[in-house]
Amino acid sequence: MSRPRELLADYVMGILSPEEAGTLELHLETCGECRREVQRLVSISQAVAEAPSTLEATLSELQPVTPPRQNWQRLEQRIHPKRFRPLGLPWVAAMTAVLFLVSLAWGLFTRQQKQQLLAERQQLLTQQQGLEREAQLLRDDFLLLQRYLLEPEATRVIIQSEAGEALGFAMFRLSSEDSEALFFLKTPPPEGQHYQTWGYKGDDQGKPIYFPLRASREAIFTSPWRGVRAIVLSVEQEDRTVDTPSTILATLRLL
Amino acid sequence: MDDVLLLSRLANGDEQALAELYQRHSAKVYALGLRMLSSKEEAEEMLQDTFYKLYKKAASFRGFAMRDGDASVGTFIYSIARNEALMRLREKRSRPQGTSELLETLSTIAARDPIDTAMIEKALSHLGSEDRTLVQQAFFWGYSHSELAERFGLPLGTVKSRLRRALLSLRTFLEEHEPS
Numbered sequence: 001m002s003r004p005r006e007l008l009a010d011y012v013m014g015i016l017s018p019e020e021a022g023t024l025e026l027h028l029e030t031c032g033e034c035r036r037e038v039q040r041l042v043s044i045s046q047a048v049a050e051a052p053s054t055l056e057a058t059l060s061e062l063q064p065v066t067p068p069r070q071n072w073q074r075l076e077q078r079i080h081p082k083r084f085r086p087l088g089l090p091w092v093a094a095m096t097a098v099l100f101l102v103s104l105a106w107g108l109f110t111r112q113q114k115q116q117l118l119a120e121r122q123q124l125l126t127q128q129q130g131l132e133r134e135a136q137l138l139r140d141d142f143l144l145l146q147r148y149l150l151e152p153e154a155t156r157v158i159i160q161s162e163a164g165e166a167l168g169f170a171m172f173r174l175s176s177e178d179s180e181a182l183f184f185l186k187t188p189p190p191e192g193q194h195y196q197t198w199g200y201k202g203d204d205q206g207k208p209i210y211f212p213l214r215a216s217r218e219a220i221f222t223s224p225w226r227g228v229r230a231i232v233l234s235v236e237q238e239d240r241t242v243d244t245p246s247t248i249l250a251t252l253r254l255l
Numbered sequence: 256m257d258d259v260l261l262l263s264r265l266a267n268g269d270e271q272a273l274a275e276l277y278q279r280h281s282a283k284v285y286a287l288g289l290r291m292l293s294s295k296e297e298a299e300e301m302l303q304d305t306f307y308k309l310y311k312k313a314a315s316f317r318g319f320a321m322r323d324g325d326a327s328v329g330t331f332i333y334s335i336a337r338n339e340a341l342m343r344l345r346e347k348r349s350r351p352q353g354t355s356e357l358l359e360t361l362s363t364i365a366a367r368d369p370i371d372t373a374m375i376e377k378a379l380s381h382l383g384s385e386d387r388t389l390v391q392q393a394f395f396w397g398y399s400h401s402e403l404a405e406r407f408g409l410p411l412g413t414v415k416s417r418l419r420r421a422l423l424s425l426r427t428f429l430e431e432h433e434p435s
Contacts, residue, residue, distance in 0.1 A: 009422045012358070013393070015400065015415050025357050035361075042361045044378075044425050047370035049394040050337070052330045053379060057388065058395045059333055064282030065289060067302055072277060075303050079270070079310060 002033045012041040141220045148173065148182045159185070159233065159250045167233075167250055172225060180222040181231070188219040189235055195221070196236045198245050199228035210244050230254060258328035265313040273310050280329060281306070284336045291340040291396065301343060305336040337395070344397075370429065378428040382421055389414070390421040 003024065010016050011024050028035045048054055148154050148171040155174060159167045168185035189195050197213040210232060214223035217238075225231055231252045234245035258279070264272035284305055288298030309332060345359070379387055385407075393403055400418070404411045 005423055005426070006419060009419045009426075010415075013400075013415075013418055013422065015419070028357065038358075039361045039365055041422060041426060042358065043365040043368070043370050044375070044422065044429065045394045046362065046365055047372075047375040048379065048390055048425065050334055050369070051372060051375050051379060051391075052327065053376055054391040054395050055330050055333050055337075057391050059283055059287070062283060062286045062290065065286040066282050067285040067299060071281075071285075071299050071302060072274075075277070075306055078303065078307055 002031060002037075003027060005037065008034060008038050009041055012038060012045060137218070141218075144182065144220065144222070145184070151175075157252055159183070159252065161250055162248075168219070170231075170252060179224050179226045181225040183216075183221050183223055183233070185219045189217060192238055193235045194238055195249075196234050196245065197223040198232040198234065199224075200230040200232055200251075201228055225254065228254065262313060262328050265310065270310075273306065273313075276309065276328075276332070277306055280332050283329075284332060287333060287336050288340055291337070292343060297343055301336065301339045304339045305332065308335055308339070371433075374429060374433060375425075377432070378425045381428055382424060386417055386421040386424075389417055390425075393418055 007016075007024065011021060016024065028038060151171075151173045153173065153175045155172045157170045157172070159170055161167055166186075168183065170184070171182040183195070183197070185195065195216045198210040199213050200208060200210055202209060213225075213228075213231065214221060215236070216223075223231065231254065232245050233249045233252070235247050235249060236242060237246070240246075256275070258276065261272040261276050265276065281302060285298055285302050288301040289295065292298050292301060379391070382390065389403065389407065392398060392406070393400075398406070400414050401411055403409075403418075404414045407414065409417075
């Protein structure tokens, strides 16, 4: 016995409870007439859903929503998968090569920079060492000067050339047992030359006898003085050894 | 340029026409996807699938479009979109209106022999405007009856009885007017 259309319509529209639907489905398995009717109603519901007027009515109330921009690009990629394949093997190879070259160039650049920095560092170190040496020399000179200047009984003698030009001075500490005299000259010796002090004790057959006391490349230096009659100051070539003064600058007569 | 001409150009391989149709209709198709699938990602995929299908099968749509005029191109695109969305819903087995296995089978069979569009339009025009809207909303979106009751501000019982009446009225109209 077939079921009323109302019940079948309710089934198609999903209004029935699960129990009612289950009972009806059991009936549908055996009743061709009801099954055909259900299928007809399903066809109608599909036709309604797909009818142009349904689409127009439902879409007219729908507010448009702009899709993300990349959605169109993805669609293009689907249509032309080859055109949009920037990460294909040749591209990867090319990118790898470019990256390699860039990193190589960067490596060379940084290496060059490193070498340059190392050279600059070495230069600065050399300069620093030079300055430290000069500072040490100045400190030594200061201590030396201090030792003589603070001595109350020190005697200062002006060093003058034969022409009467003042070249500097010398200091002797008479009371001290110190046998060194301080020589303080205005200028250091010319390039490639050095100052030399000579002791003079007397003449041998009318010829003066000198013996070397001290050589210095600086303007301030000390020299032995005790036991001589005079000290002769000369300038000498650095690469030559001589027995007598070459160019006498001044003679300091002591006693 | 109208939609019919664009579709015709697309059928002849003019991809610029696809870009133009996408420009015109994608926002509505996307909104449709969002409403039916409740997922941004799925709506985007559905949108792509819809226009991809349009691109691939433009030639077969051309005849229909020429016959039915400009508005039908849009209708065509939206019906492709709806079918794509329904397919996704079926795959997920999460159609809002809980369908049984038997109903699924009957739907598949019914889809192979659709009712003539002009006939169903005629049948729909014989319904009262409120019943027509109710039945269209229910079958198009697959709304549950409680959702419809809320949307239309009607008691649940009224919605159910009106839907039943509308469906049976369509059934009777078609029975009386379709050639046997």
